[in-house]
Structures are given as structure tokens and as C-alpha cells.
Amino acid sequence: MTHAELAVDTEHEEAANDRTMFGFWVYLMTDLLMFAVLFAVYAVLKNSTVDGPSGRDIFNPTLALAGTLVLLVSSFTVGIGMIKARLGIKKQALIWFGLTFILGLAFLGITMYEFYEIIHKGYNLGTSAFLSAFFILVGTHGLHIISGLIWLGVIMVYVMKRGLNKHMIRKLTLLSLFWHFLDIVWIFIFSVVYLMAFV
Amino acid sequence: MSIESHKTTTAKSEHGTTTSYVIGLMLSLNFTIVPYLLVVNEIITGNALLVTILGFAILQMFIQIFFFLHLGRGPKPLYNIVFFFGTAGLIIVVVGASIFIINNLYRNMMPDEVTRKLAQKEAISQVGGKETGACNANKVNHIVTVSEEGVSPSYTSANLCDTITFINQDKVTRELVFGTYTQNVSYGGEDKVVLDDGRPETITLNQDGNFVFYDKTNQSIIGNFVVKP
Numbered sequence: 001m002t003h004a005e006l007a008v009d010t011e012h013e014e015a016a017n018d019r020t021m022f023g024f025w026v027y028l029m030t031d032l033l034m035f036a037v038l039f040a041v042y043a044v045l046k047n048s049t050v051d052g053p054s055g056r057d058i059f060n061p062t063l064a065l066a067g068t069l070v071l072l073v074s075s076f077t078v079g080i081g082m083i084k085a086r087l088g089i090k091k092q093a094l095i096w097f098g099l100t101f102i103l104g105l106a107f108l109g110i111t112m113y114e115f116y117e118i119i120h121k122g123y124n125l126g127t128s129a130f131l132s133a134f135f136i137l138v139g140t141h142g143l144h145i146i147s148g149l150i151w152l153g154v155i156m157v158y159v160m161k162r163g164l165n166k167h168m169i170r171k172l173t174l175l176s177l178f179w180h181f182l183d184i185v186w187i188f189i190f191s192v193v194y195l196m197a198f199v
Numbered sequence: 200m201s202i203e204s205h206k207t208t209t210a211k212s213e214h215g216t217t218t219s220y221v222i223g224l225m226l227s228l229n230f231t232i233v234p235y236l237l238v239v240n241e242i243i244t245g246n247a248l249l250v251t252i253l254g255f256a257i258l259q260m261f262i263q264i265f266f267f268l269h270l271g272r273g274p275k276p277l278y279n280i281v282f283f284f285g286t287a288g289l290i291i292v293v294v295g296a297s298i299f300i301i302n303n304l305y306r307n308m309m310p311d312e313v314t315r316k317l318a319q320k321e322a323i324s325q326v327g328g329k330e331t332g333a334c335n336a337n338k339v340n341h342i343v344t345v346s347e348e349g350v351s352p353s354y355t356s357a358n359l360c361d362t363i364t365f366i367n368q369d370k371v372t373r374e375l376v377f378g379t380y381t382q383n384v385s386y387g388g389e390d391k392v393v394l395d396d397g398r399p400e401t402i403t404l405n406q407d408g409n410f411v412f413y414d415k416t417n418q419s420i421i422g423n424f425v426v427k428p
Contacts, residue, residue, distance in 0.1 A: 061235065
């Protein structure tokens with residue numbers, strides 16, 4: 001390839017990247033709207049506890065803080081992993097993404113443990129409108145985390161087998177966007193659901 | 200090769216550096232722990248706390264958007280920003296309007312069950328001609344006469360669900376305020392009883408405890424009542 005051909009090729013590549021990024025961004029914003037609706041439902045039904053417990057009775061703020069910190073750090077590690085991946089340092093990138101995967105699992109574990117604790121006390125999705133809204137909002141976020149983890153696991157296997165080519169970088173970029181996005185949504189869950197229950 | 204290196208230099212400004220991630224992480228951790236401590240240690244309460252929590256969340260969102268998502272960095276993703284703010288607008292409408300509409304609906308069209316519970320709690324014995332089950336015990340009406348000479352009797356002992364009728368003996372409007380002159384309290388959700396000239400006013404005793412009241416215009420007119428559960 002001549003120099004000019006290579007430049008045209010890169011230009012095409014960048015345009016394709018831009019399109020992919022924008023498409024994914026549109027998905028993220030739509031997903032954000034879905035979360036907004038769930039947030040609205042939660043805000044509206046927050047006090048509809050009937051005879052069941054209120055948030056103050058069942059939430060464990062320390063556990064929620066632990067989950068938040070874990071997720072924040074995982075958002076950081078996925079970012080560092082992206083930097084290493086762009087530099088083409090496969091081994092380091094895999095280590096950072098592996099760390100992200102473990103932190104994601106830890107976060108999921110914390111959420112599951114919290115659900116277990118609440119259900120163990122004898123409350124569930126059907127206890128009150130408040131708990132329905134709570135389980136659906138936090139559960140939907142948890143499902144996103146699970147899909148993110150599966151996605152991350154699959155890409156890591158690809159990277160291990162095929163190395164860090166530009167297609168992988170594109171996929172990883174989308175994944176890191178997704179992960180940061182889940183982090184932002186969680187910040188609002190932490191603030192609106194957990195912290196505001198204690199006001 | 201020259202193109203590769205060119206790509207990495209532009210990539211840096213657009214995708215962030217280790218430093219930007221570290222700064223972002225540190226700020227995010229702070230903005231998570233500060234509201235947590237405010238809530239757990241109950242440093243501020245009520246609406247101020249609500250606003251603070253929401254403020255920190257929004258601040259945190261912008262930090263993450265800037266340091267982690269790198270929105271607005273680099274020349275290209277302007278349409279991403281436009282789309283983001285469009286979505287943010289939609290979210291404000293969806294969430295804000297939902298809360299506003301449903302709260303209104305709830306206030307004005309409370310389900311029967313909720314109305315009944317609320318009525319019981321506030322000792323309202325009838326709603327819409329139906330008994331709520333509140334205060335069906337023997338109700339005694341206590342008469343308290345208020346005049347310029349003072350309150351008679353100045354001390355009333357009553358049971359929960361009894362009623363007190365305040366009789367105003369003068370041709371003036373009196374405002375009986377619960378609590379003392381320096382510290383007002385509310386009784387059953389009301390902070391005062393207004394007696395129009397010469398007109399009596401009856402309140403239902405739906406809250407137990409020891410209460411003092413005084414006339415707003417003549418603070419020497421003081422009475423008190425004890426409500427036993």
C-alpha cells in the first residue's frame with residue numbers, strides 16, 4: 001500500500017469507528033431512559049410500603065457503600081485496561097480487564113448478598129410496591145452487570161487467542177463505555193435509593 | 200509506522216490518560232464517601248440533606264462523564280454531547296413529571312384503604328359517612344372556657360379520643376397556640392386553634408402527652424391539658 005492509500009484506509013476506518021460509537025451511544029442513552037423510568041417509578045412508590053418495611057428498616061448503607069466503591073474502582077481498572085490495550089500491551093491489558101472482571105463479580109456478589117438478606121427477613125418482590133420498585137430497579141442494574149461480565153469474559157478470551165487488533169480495540173472501547181455507564185447509573189441508585197432512604 | 204504513532208498521540212487526548220483516570224477515581228471516591236458520611240453521621244437532615252445527596256450524585260456524574268467517558272474531549276464526538284443533553288432533558292421531564300403527577304393523584308385520589316389508615320392514625324372517626332374505626336371508645340367532651348381573666352379550668356385531664364371544646368367568651372378573635380411563647384409545638388398536626396368572636400371550636404384529642412397552649416395576643420392566658428393514652 002502506498003502512503004496515500006493507507007491514509008484513505010485509516011480515514012474509512014475512523015468513519016466506521018465513529019458510526020459504531022455513535023450507534024452504541026444511542027443504545028446507551030436509550031438504556032439510560034429505561035433506567036430513568038425505573039427511577040421515576042421508584043421515586044413515586046418509595047413511600048408505598050403498606051405494612052411492609054421502609055428502606056430505612058432493610059437497607060444496609062455500609063454494604064451499599066462497599067458495592068459503590070468496588071464498582072468505582074472497576075470503572076477505573078477498565079479505563080486503565082483500555083489505555084494498555086490501545087498501547088498494544090496485551091498482557092497488562094488482560095491483567096487490568098481481569099481485575100475489572102473480578103471487581104464486577106464482587107459487586108454482583110454484594111448485590112446478591114443484599115437481596116438474600118432482605119429475602120431472608122421475609123420480604124420479597126411482592127411485599128409492597130416499594131419493594132417491587134426497588135427489586136426491579138436494582139435487579140435491572142444487576143442484569144446489566146451480568147451481561148457486561150459475560151461480554152468482558154468473551155472479549156478477554158478473544159484477545160488471548162487473537163491478540164489486540166483494531167477490531168478488538170473497538171469492541172473493548174464499547175465495553176468500557178458500557179461499564180462506565182453502569183457505574184454512573186449505580187451512583188444514582190446509591191444516592192437516590194440507599195442514601196435517601198436514611199434522610 | 201508514522202501513522203501508528205500519529206494515532207496514539209491523538210488517541211491520548213481523546214481517550215484520556217492514566218492521570219485523568221486517577222484524578223477521576225479520586226474525585227469519585229470522595230464524592231461517594233462524603234454524602235455517605237453525611238447520611239450515616241446525621242450531620243444535616245431533611246431537605247438540605249436530600250439536595251446535598253442529589254448534588255453530589257450530579258457532580259459525580261459530570262466527573263465520570265468527563266474523566267471516564269471523555270465526553271467533549273477531542274474534536275469529534277459533538278453529536279454525542281448533543282444526544283446526551285437531549286436524553287438528560289427527556290429524563291428530567293419523565294422523572295420530574297411522574298413524581299409531580301403521581302403525587303397529585305395520590306393526594307387527591309387516595310385509595311380507600313390508605314385513607315382509612317390515615318384517618319385512624321389521626322383519630323378521624325368518620326370519612327364520607329363511614330366509620331374509620333378510629334376513636335370508637337367512649338368520648339368525653341371537655342369544656343374549656345377562655346376569657347380575658349384566663350383559661351378555666353386551666354388544667355384538663357382527658358383520654359385519647361376525647362374532645363375539648365374551647366369556648367371564647369369575648370367578642371374578639373382568639374388564636375390559641377400550642378406550646379410556650381418561646382417554643383411552639385403542634386398538636387395533631389395543627390399548631391393553633393382559631394376562635395372567631397364568641398364561637399366555640401372543638402378539637403379531637405388524637406395525640407397523647409402533656410400540652411400547653413397560650414393566647415397569641417395575650418400571652419398571660421395560659422392553659423394546659425394532659426391526654427392519657
